[in-house]
Amino acid sequence: MAAISKIATGNGHGENSAYFDGWKAYEINPFHPTDRPDGVIQMGLAENQLCFDFIEKWLMEHPEASICTAEGVSKFKETALFQDYHGIPEFRQAVAKFMGKVRGDRVKFDPDRIVMSGGATGAHEMVAFCLADPGEAFLVPTPYYPGFDRDLRWRTGVELVPVVCDSANDFKITIDSLQSAYHKAQEANIKIKGLLITNPSNPLGTFMDKDTLKNIINFVNEKNIHLIGDEIYAATVFMEPEFVSISEVIEEVECNRDLIHIVYSLSKDMGFPGFRVGIVYSYNDTVTSCARKMSSFGLVSSQTQHLIATMLSNDEFIDNFVAESRERLFKRHKYFTWTLSQIGICSLKSNAGLFIWMDLRKLLKEKTFEAEMDLWRVIIDEVKLNVSPGSSFHCHEPGWFRVCFANMDNYTMEIALSRIRNFMVKNNETMVPPRNKLLRRTSLKLSLSRSLSRKMDDFIMSPSIMSPQSPLVQART
Amino acid sequence: MVAISKIATGNGHGEDSPYFDGWKAYETNPFHPIDRPDGVIQMGLAENQLCFNFIKKWVMEHPEASLCSAEGVNKFKETALFQDYHGMPEFREAVAKFMGKVRGGRVNFDPDRIVMSGGATGAHEMVAFCLADPGEAFLVPTPYYPGFDRDLRWRTGVELVPVVCESSNNFKITRAALEAAYEKAKEANLRVKGLLITNPSNPLGTILDQDTLKGIVKFINEKNIHLIGDEIYAATVFMEPEFVSISEIIEEVECNRDLIHIVYSLSKDMGFPGFRVGIVYSYNDAVVSCARKMSSFGLVSSQTQHLIATMLSDDDFVDSFIVESKEQLLKRHKYFTLSLSQVGIGSLKSNAGLFIWMDLRKLLKAKTFDAEMDLWRVIINEVKLNVSPGSSFHCDEPGWFRVCFANMDDNTMEVALLRITTFMHKHNEAMVPRKLCRRASLKLSLSRRRDDFMSQNMMSPHSPIPQSPLVRART
Numbered sequence: 001m002a003a004i005s006k007i008a009t010g011n012g013h014g015e016n017s018a019y020f021d022g023w024k025a026y027e028i029n030p031f032h033p034t035d036r037p038d039g040v041i042q043m044g045l046a047e048n049q050l051c052f053d054f055i056e057k058w059l060m061e062h063p064e065a066s067i068c069t070a071e072g073v074s075k076f077k078e079t080a081l082f083q084d085y086h087g088i089p090e091f092r093q094a095v096a097k098f099m100g101k102v103r104g105d106r107v108k109f110d111p112d113r114i115v116m117s118g119g120a121t122g123a124h125e126m127v128a129f130c131l132a133d134p135g136e137a138f139l140v141p142t143p144y145y146p147g148f149d150r151d152l153r154w155r156t157g158v159e160l161v162p163v164v165c166d167s168a169n170d171f172k173i174t175i176d177s178l179q180s181a182y183h184k185a186q187e188a189n190i191k192i193k194g195l196l197i198t199n200p201s202n203p204l205g206t207f208m209d210k211d212t213l214k215n216i217i218n219f220v221n222e223k224n225i226h227l228i229g230d231e232i233y234a235a236t237v238f239m240e241p242e243f244v245s246i247s248e249v250i251e252e253v254e255c256n257r258d259l260i261h262i263v264y265s266l267s268k269d270m271g272f273p274g275f276r277v278g279i280v281y282s283y284n285d286t287v288t289s290c291a292r293k294m295s296s297f298g299l300v301s302s303q304t305q306h307l308i309a310t311m312l313s314n315d316e317f318i319d320n321f322v323a324e325s326r327e328r329l330f331k332r333h334k335y336f337t338w339t340l341s342q343i344g345i346c347s348l349k350s351n352a353g354l355f356i357w358m359d360l361r362k363l364l365k366e367k368t369f370e371a372e373m374d375l376w377r378v379i380i381d382e383v384k385l386n387v388s389p390g391s392s393f394h395c396h397e398p399g400w401f402r403v404c405f406a407n408m409d410n411y412t413m414e415i416a417l418s419r420i421r422n423f424m425v426k427n428n429e430t431m432v433p434p435r436n437k438l439l440r441r442t443s444l445k446l447s448l449s450r451s452l453s454r455k456m457d458d459f460i461m462s463p464s465i466m467s468p469q470s471p472l473v474q475a476r477t
Numbered sequence: 478m479v480a481i482s483k484i485a486t487g488n489g490h491g492e493d494s495p496y497f498d499g500w501k502a503y504e505t506n507p508f509h510p511i512d513r514p515d516g517v518i519q520m521g522l523a524e525n526q527l528c529f530n531f532i533k534k535w536v537m538e539h540p541e542a543s544l545c546s547a548e549g550v551n552k553f554k555e556t557a558l559f560q561d562y563h564g565m566p567e568f569r570e571a572v573a574k575f576m577g578k579v580r581g582g583r584v585n586f587d588p589d590r591i592v593m594s595g596g597a598t599g600a601h602e603m604v605a606f607c608l609a610d611p612g613e614a615f616l617v618p619t620p621y622y623p624g625f626d627r628d629l630r631w632r633t634g635v636e637l638v639p640v641v642c643e644s645s646n647n648f649k650i651t652r653a654a655l656e657a658a659y660e661k662a663k664e665a666n667l668r669v670k671g672l673l674i675t676n677p678s679n680p681l682g683t684i685l686d687q688d689t690l691k692g693i694v695k696f697i698n699e700k701n702i703h704l705i706g707d708e709i710y711a712a713t714v715f716m717e718p719e720f721v722s723i724s725e726i727i728e729e730v731e732c733n734r735d736l737i738h739i740v741y742s743l744s745k746d747m748g749f750p751g752f753r754v755g756i757v758y759s760y761n762d763a764v765v766s767c768a769r770k771m772s773s774f775g776l777v778s779s780q781t782q783h784l785i786a787t788m789l790s791d792d793d794f795v796d797s798f799i800v801e802s803k804e805q806l807l808k809r810h811k812y813f814t815l816s817l818s819q820v821g822i823g824s825l826k827s828n829a830g831l832f833i834w835m836d837l838r839k840l841l842k843a844k845t846f847d848a849e850m851d852l853w854r855v856i857i858n859e860v861k862l863n864v865s866p867g868s869s870f871h872c873d874e875p876g877w878f879r880v881c882f883a884n885m886d887d888n889t890m891e892v893a894l895l896r897i898t899t900f901m902h903k904h905n906e907a908m909v910p911r912k913l914c915r916r917a918s919l920k921l922s923l924s925r926r927r928d929d930f931m932s933q934n935m936m937s938p939h940s941p942i943p944q945s946p947l948v949r950a951r952t
Contacts, residue, residue, distance in 0.1 A: 004763060052553070052554040055553070065545055066544075069545065070537065076529070076532070077526070080750075081750060118595050118775040118776060129632055155771070156632075271557060274779030293492065296596070297599045299596065299753050302752060302753075304780050
């Protein structure tokens, strides 16, 4: 057998975890309203599917955004040939402008600091390569996106040290927890090079208040370590308070800007994960220069740069899109969380993201991660929903689940909710009055759909879009 | 000052070499037929610009290839959401079919072995990550594409050991050269994990014959090391003999297929470097599986997958394109090399690629690389052409230059040839007849010959885009 690399034979790709059982169950039997009405509903994928009709309308009105239409083909050749790692200037300008608008124009982004990468996945790896040597580490507050284990560590050799956050204070990042994690690393002889925060948070759906951000900036300056802010959910903040970006806070406090780097992407804010538009925005000139050279390994397709440049330089579209997207996310989130609360399920109070952080601690047989996995298998096999167990996010405490709500149409959402309701009723966990007819499936459905659709109409305005997809293993969950 | 990584502070990116002086000269003063007629002409960029009319015509006739047209927009949402690292099935099937057609249908490629990457740049890095640990090495025959130093080594920590090939036998890869390199690595305590060949060759423009390929396959099996075949110029073979791919050879000789991996891309064959369509095709299941997971770091944009899937599944288009591209390349190559030979400039006999390997050894003041750099600066500053000096390709012998011919229109090609002719005349190196030395009649004489070779379609008035590439993703 010919030897291949240690990287190739190891499992740094992270796909051997039990976490993927849910995915497999979904792949074998994905829900479809007519073909597979009893299939597994995908609620483990943080996609933003709520605004495609809005985007498609814009596309039809702007054929010049494509290099394949009569209006755009004059640019086909120069675009197809364009491989300059600086990126198309209009693309960088449009992305910088969009990033500013998403932050309420409270801060400006310099197009010359926009560096491309292969999605946020590529961006994170690239930042790790630029900032840390093999064996060095980043601090990462828990719970965090499971992909970080692969993106930041696999091919780079960089380590991750968790900053444990507690449900007791809503998983806020405290100075104590930062200091504690830092010292733990020091004791283990691990050199900390930076702190990675995801703001708005995946999986929590919350974002950091100004004071927390200021404290974090003080902390990284004191320790002279880098701060990487993953802000890929910035435009998914659908409710007050307003999102505060690192880029704003550094205008207000003393900070060595050479420490500050932002990872961005259009995968969540716009719903374009397939287009692989990753962005590294660093305030450090050396890092910008190095990252730009590295971007050759994962440039954004010039065809896509052209589309995005055209789209995001249209101010009217952007302003309307950002407002529309927020509204739809708000409605969907409100309906989902309200309906869940009606049947006794709570979640962490959140105002951003494409998911909720569902609290099922009381359903655990015992306060262990084994019990969490048991509950998870029940949710997959009996309730037929693929949700993501908190342990896969390195949550310190069992019983939390991330449940996505923006990756399906209204009808599927309704089915999902009725399944959850059935489950809670069966387990005597719900506060639903024990009326006999509610236990009979048909009338339950009827009653549910009558009451649900009445409630739904209060919240949901857009017509349902029935799209049955079957993602296999995603580049990003 | 805050510490960043060693990778970031080092110069593994390879951009500090004097090689980039030519690029800077071009950027400062790029040629434009009207705005900057005395500007530097770019002949250091291996682009294939000869078939865009052909492609654009197809694009106009197939609006369904775009997600943004009325015919294609119904696929916009599912495509924008598609991030599965397996890639779109239609994309993989179309690419596998294209790869087969480019090899004359002599071999079939399995769509399930098609793995995406961020261009050939990303593909090479990915293969290095899959096959070798930091400190281990690949053998690479010289001269080779300068980007390999960055792509295979920079972030991976893998080393490259040159297999020295010589002009005396037209830079063929000999068994002796392979063994010598392998031994040298052993002596230096470097563990050789594989051999990387580029076939057709960049910068030589030649292809490997069957015997050489068989010899190579035998060598790697004996040493139990991997063979990576970079075949990104496969469709640029414009003349007999026909291209022979590794994929064909392993059907004919004993070979452990777990050792065989192909890197492919649409950047050269189709002229789409901007679309970042890189492909890793491995016969080793473990490598395919690992590479597929790694491809998350550089997937092909689903928008582009859709376009390519539609385009390359059109058999008529593909068959016609391959023929047309070969014809255009043949004409351009023939005209260019003939005109050069008329003024006493020889080049390595080649039948592929987007460039020639020009022999300027006799123009060197001394047989040194310093003299080569001096000559190169003269070419940039006086002749005003950006060409690539052989030393940047790790050529063992000074005096060779890679000169690209497929990245410009006919007018620019003419201006370039005129400048070369003028330069040769000035240096009295050529046997150029007296009357041809006068600029006007020289032009007249050249254009007569040009008509023999160029079809009317090629007389496009538009200039090459005065782009300012700075450092390219791939030269």
